[in-house]
Every structure is written in structure tokens, then in C-alpha cells.
Amino acid sequence: MQRYSILWADDEIDLLKPHIMFLEKKGYDVTPVNSGADAIDKVSQQSFDIIFLDENMPGMTGLETLSYIKSSKPNQPVVMITKSEEEHIMEEAIGSKIADYLIKPLNPNQILLSVKKILDNKRLVSEKTNMNYQQEFRNISMMVSDSRDYQDWVEIYKKLVYWELEIMTADTGSMGEVLTMQKDEANSNFSKFIIDNYEDWLNDPKADKPLLSHQLMKKKVFPLLKEKEPVFFIVIDNLRYDQWKSIEPLVTEYLSVEEDDTYFSILPTTTAYARNAIFSGMMPDKMAKIYPDLWRGDDEDEGKNLYEEDFLKRQLKQNGLADTKFSYNKVIHTSQGKSVNDSLNNLLNNDLNVVVYNFVDMLSHARTEVEMLKELAPDESAYRSIAKSWFVHSPLFELLKRLSEKKCKVVISTDHGTIRVRRPFKIIGDRNVNTNLRYKQGKNLNWDGNHVLEARHPDKFGLPKLNVSTAYVFALEDHFFAYPNNYNYYVNYYRDTFQHGGISLEEIIIPVVTLGNK
Structure with a gap:
């Protein structure tokens, strides 16, 4: 087992000998020093896995020592220890990226917890995640075998996504392979479920059915217009549920989730069919029959989603919302996203603003065609990571931050996922x-x-x-x-x-x- 080294700087270090002996019995090597200057000398001579710094030392204070250490070793884990509970000291220490903050008098288990949290966190999380997924594996398998309706499948998929993200974060190795096998089994059963039920959803009024693409705006967007606040409907093309869950923590720093739901894409799960169904409020056969001027079939070379704004205008009229003041923007390039953001004050005067972001769909196509992207995103985890990186630096994230300061509603969705x-x-x-x-x-x-x-x-x-x-x-x-x-x-x-x-x-x-x- 690896032995970790700890440097402990305190001007009353002799009084801390019982704590040092306790850590040494637990398998840690502790180097004690009496001052900040001594701590800096030791750090320049050797490496330590963790450093304990007393804040209130004569001469060079703990905060001054911390600043010096961080300037030369910015990733060095440091725990600040102090008798003071003054808020400004805490804030300065936290702002200097300390790993933990302990207040005297100390007890041995408090110190051990801090050490384990910093040094053994990854191993402990990995072991716990492994154990928890092993316990959950049987439950999910039983759910897959016993699933009866679409709600069961939503719950199954949410559980699989949860564990996929947990296992990725914990880096649990072989458990990822087990989860992949379980997802494959789930997809096999889900395919049979769709074969058995999809036609009934479309043709049997009494069938227990999920929300489908052509019902999305009527059920999830139009009701919000009654609240007399601007509504922003953001469609991120090709956004999978797992990709949403990976960016959700970023979004919820600024906006609160009022409803975290799912719906089912119609077949085929493509832009031409599923996204046009969203904006028209119709299934494709009705689009082709009622709006032949807007529908473009597979046999036509023209772009398949060039008339979304026209479809939307007609759907609003069909739902008694012809007077709704709305805008439609499609964002393919960053400049277009910035243009939307620049016009935000004008958009806030509309009842409904639709923004379609095409990046994730473009990413999936580019990954097929560009060898470098295949190398950058060889698997599901890396693919999520690239999509998340795009989001962090995108005009869309900036738009959401700005909307968090306005009185409005935001609906984020997509037209289909990808496999x-x-x-x-x-x-x-x-x-x-x-x-x-x-x-x-x-x-x-x-x-x-x-x-x-x-x-x-x-x-x-x-x-x-x-x-x-x-x-x-x-x-x-x-x-x-x-x-x-x-x-x-x-x-x-x-x-x-x-x-x-x-x-x-x-x-x-x-x-x-x-x-x-x-």
C-alpha cells in the first residue's frame, strides 16, 4: 500500500505530537516544522502529498506561506488550520484554492477525514461506486426483463445514464464494460418494446403512450405563453439525455430546473422527420399532405429543415395563437449565436423565441468524417466531454447566463439522440x-x-x-x-x-x- 507524506507547519508543533503519532500509526509519514519559512524550505527540497499550515504563525503567516507555496506548486494540496473563525480569513484561504479548512481544537478523526478526503478520494469513490453499481445491477436487469410500459423504459434509461456518468467520474475500469453489456441488453428489449407498441401509439386513441415529437410544443411550450413572460424554446439538435445530464450542473448554477422530463422522438429519428414534426405539430404524412409547399421528402435534394419557421407560424395559428409575437433563429456558426445574444433586449419583447443550435449534430457528422475527431472522441465518455466543452465556451451558455437575470421561462430540448x-x-x-x-x-x-x-x-x-x-x-x-x-x-x-x-x-x-x- 502506498505511504503518503505529510508536511505539518505549526509554531506549536510539539503540542500536536499525539496527532502526528496517530497519523503515523495510520500509515502516513509526517514531517513537522515550526514556521512558514521552514515549510517553504522543506517544500523546495522534497515533494509532499499534503501540507498542513497553521494560519496564525509568528513571522510568515499561514496565508503568506500558502501564497508562496501555491506560486511555485499551484496543484499542491494544502489544508489551512486556524483558531480563528473570521470570515475574511476563510474567504482568502478558499480563494487561494486550499484543499480543506480545519478549526482548532482538532481531533484525530477530523484530521484523518481531511487526509482521506484529499488523498484517498478517488480510490474510495471508485470502490463505493463499484459496490453500489453491483448492488443496482440486478435491480436494473429485473426492470429490463419486467418492463411493461414507456414509463418503465424512461426509468430504466435514466438509471443507466446515471450509472454511466457515475462510473465515468469514478474511473472504475471493468465496471464500464459491465454497464455497456447491460445497456446492450436493455436496447435489445427496448427495440422489441417499440416494435410491439409504436403503431398503437399513433393509431389507438386509448393506448398508453409517451409524449411524441409532434406534441412537444403544444404540451411543453405553448402552455407557458399563458404566464405572460417571454418564453425561450432552445432546441439543441442531436442532444442525448446523457449529454444533457453532463451539462445540467453548469446550467443550474444560473437557472433552476422546474421540470426535468423526457419525451420520445418519432421514427425516423432524424432532423427531416422528428424536428419538422416538432415545429409543425404534425406527423410527417400530414405535413406532406397538408403542406406540400414546405415538406421535402427523401427523394428531394433540397435541405429538409429549411421551413421550420413557416411550420411554426402555421402551428401557432392552428392552436389559436396566431397573434403570438415570436422569433426564430438557427445557429450554426458562433457569429450567429453572438448575434442572437446581442439582440436579447429586442427578443425579450416577444412572447416566444425559438433558437435552434446545430452544433452537436455537426459534431456527430464531423466525427465520422474527420479522423482527428475520432481520436479525440473514441467513446461515449469522450464524446460527452467534447459536447460539454463546446457548451462551456458557446454563445448558448452565455445566453442562458443572461436569461437568468431576466424574468422569463426557458425550455431546452432536442429532436432526437444518436447511438x-x-x-x-x-x-x-x-x-x-x-x-x-x-x-x-x-x-x-x-x-x-x-x-x-x-x-x-x-x-x-x-x-x-x-x-x-x-x-x-x-x-x-x-x-x-x-x-x-x-x-x-x-x-x-x-x-x-x-x-x-x-x-x-x-x-x-x-x-x-x-x-x-x-
Whole structure:
């Protein structure tokens, strides 16, 4: 077992001998000194795992010693010890990035707790996380086997995300592999659940169903307009639930969470279908039929989400909100985000402000195409980290900070999630079949195996069809479609990339969060 070294500086160090002996019996090597100057000399000669500094030493005070040590070793853990409870001393010590603050008289267990918290924190957290997940593993497995409705699946997915973030933070090694296996099992069962229930959600008025894409604004955004405060509806394209939970602590420093909810993306889980459904308030087949001037199908080269503002305007009118004063902004580049922020005072005069951020979707596509990004984000944890890093430095975070100072409501959501695909699935289609790797739409589609959901009757799925024999096929779990010709190229290029359009927990169960001022 590793022996840690401690430097303890106190002008009454002889009176602390019982505490020093206690630490030495616990396996720590303690070097005692009588002054700040002696502490600085020792620090210049050797390294210590932790330093205890008495604040009220004659000559060089503890705070002065702390400042000197931090200037040469900024990452050195230091515990400040003092008889004084004066607030300004505490604030100055904390501002100097101390590791802990203890007030005399000391007791041995108080000192030991401080040492363990600083030196053994990572190991203790890792061991505790391992033990807790092992206990929870069986419960989650039983929930997966016994799941009956969509609420069960929301709870299962939230638990899996919670443990994924905990295990990542605790760096528990092999437990991550166990969790991945459990997620795979959950996704397999979830895919079966969607196959069994999705059509009923769309066609049976009595079916127990989740909130779906085309109902999102009517249920989560429009009711807030009655409160007579500006509402900001922020759609972060491709934001998974786990990515939201990783940035949530940053957001809640400024805004309070009034409702932390989820909803289910419609199929296909893509921008063209799911996001247009959000803004139109309709399923895709109705969009294509009622608004042929706005709908763009898979057979058209034009961008699929160019008319969101028009869809929104018509949805407002359909819901008796034609007089709603609203704005719509799509942010692809940082300059566009800054422009939105610069116009905030004007936006606050609107009833509703919609801001669509495309970064996370762009990140997933760029990671597929740019080798360096694959290296930077080789797995789920790194992918979350890059998305979080973007958020921290984004105009969006700045916008949320500024909104926290205004009287308004904020709804953050997304159109669909994404999954890291690992298993290729052979499919055959003609040249008119769409290029998405997680769903195919066309005629004369052929495949071997059962890792798909087939929609031979698109109208039952709320989907338009180009001709009588049009069908949709959705990939399940972490499969991705590959053509037999160029099969090896597809597999090598797209395996381990993040894709969307199919059926998985990550793509379908997505966040919708209502925030207010603290």
C-alpha cells in the first residue's frame, strides 16, 4: 500500500505530537516544522502529498506561506488550520484554492477525514461506486426483463445514464464494460418494446403512450405563453439525455430546473422527420399532405429543415395563437449565436423565441468524417466531454447566463439522440434508396435477419410514401445498414461512428427541460 507524506507547519508543533503519532500509526509519514519559512524550505527540497499550515504563525503567516507555496506548486494540496473563525480569513484561504479548512481544537478523526478526503478520494469513490453499481445491477436487469410500459423504459434509461456518468467520474475500469453489456441488453428489449407498441401509439386513441415529437410544443411550450413572460424554446439538435445530464450542473448554477422530463422522438429519428414534426405539430404524412409547399421528402435534394419557421407560424395559428409575437433563429456558426445574444433586449419583447443550435449534430457528422475527431472522441465518455466543452465556451451558455437575470421561462430540448453503431447489417436497395445508415426508405428493399423494424404500411407509422410499394426499414440497437457491394468500405468507415434514424434508447428517449429564474 502506498505511504503518503505529510508536511505539518505549526509554531506549536510539539503540542500536536499525539496527532502526528496517530497519523503515523495510520500509515502516513509526517514531517513537522515550526514556521512558514521552514515549510517553504522543506517544500523546495522534497515533494509532499499534503501540507498542513497553521494560519496564525509568528513571522510568515499561514496565508503568506500558502501564497508562496501555491506560486511555485499551484496543484499542491494544502489544508489551512486556524483558531480563528473570521470570515475574511476563510474567504482568502478558499480563494487561494486550499484543499480543506480545519478549526482548532482538532481531533484525530477530523484530521484523518481531511487526509482521506484529499488523498484517498478517488480510490474510495471508485470502490463505493463499484459496490453500489453491483448492488443496482440486478435491480436494473429485473426492470429490463419486467418492463411493461414507456414509463418503465424512461426509468430504466435514466438509471443507466446515471450509472454511466457515475462510473465515468469514478474511473472504475471493468465496471464500464459491465454497464455497456447491460445497456446492450436493455436496447435489445427496448427495440422489441417499440416494435410491439409504436403503431398503437399513433393509431389507438386509448393506448398508453409517451409524449411524441409532434406534441412537444403544444404540451411543453405553448402552455407557458399563458404566464405572460417571454418564453425561450432552445432546441439543441442531436442532444442525448446523457449529454444533457453532463451539462445540467453548469446550467443550474444560473437557472433552476422546474421540470426535468423526457419525451420520445418519432421514427425516423432524424432532423427531416422528428424536428419538422416538432415545429409543425404534425406527423410527417400530414405535413406532406397538408403542406406540400414546405415538406421535402427523401427523394428531394433540397435541405429538409429549411421551413421550420413557416411550420411554426402555421402551428401557432392552428392552436389559436396566431397573434403570438415570436422569433426564430438557427445557429450554426458562433457569429450567429453572438448575434442572437446581442439582440436579447429586442427578443425579450416577444412572447416566444425559438433558437435552434446545430452544433452537436455537426459534431456527430464531423466525427465520422474527420479522423482527428475520432481520436479525440473514441467513446461515449469522450464524446460527452467534447459536447460539454463546446457548451462551456458557446454563445448558448452565455445566453442562458443572461436569461437568468431576466424574468422569463426557458425550455431546452432536442429532436432526437444518436447511438454509436458497431454492428453492420446487410441490406439491398436500388439507387433511389436514401443514404441514412439507420433507416432506409424505398421500394424493393431486401435483407437477411431480424434486426430491423419494417414498415410496409408507412401510413400506420405516420410517414409519407412516394409510391404504392414504398416501405421504411429501421435498424435496431447498434446496427447500421451496409450494402453488399462496398461492404468492407462501409464497415471500416462507419463502424464506431455516431448515427441516428433508427431505434435505440439513446435516439428515442430524449430530454425536455423547463427552467426558470432562481
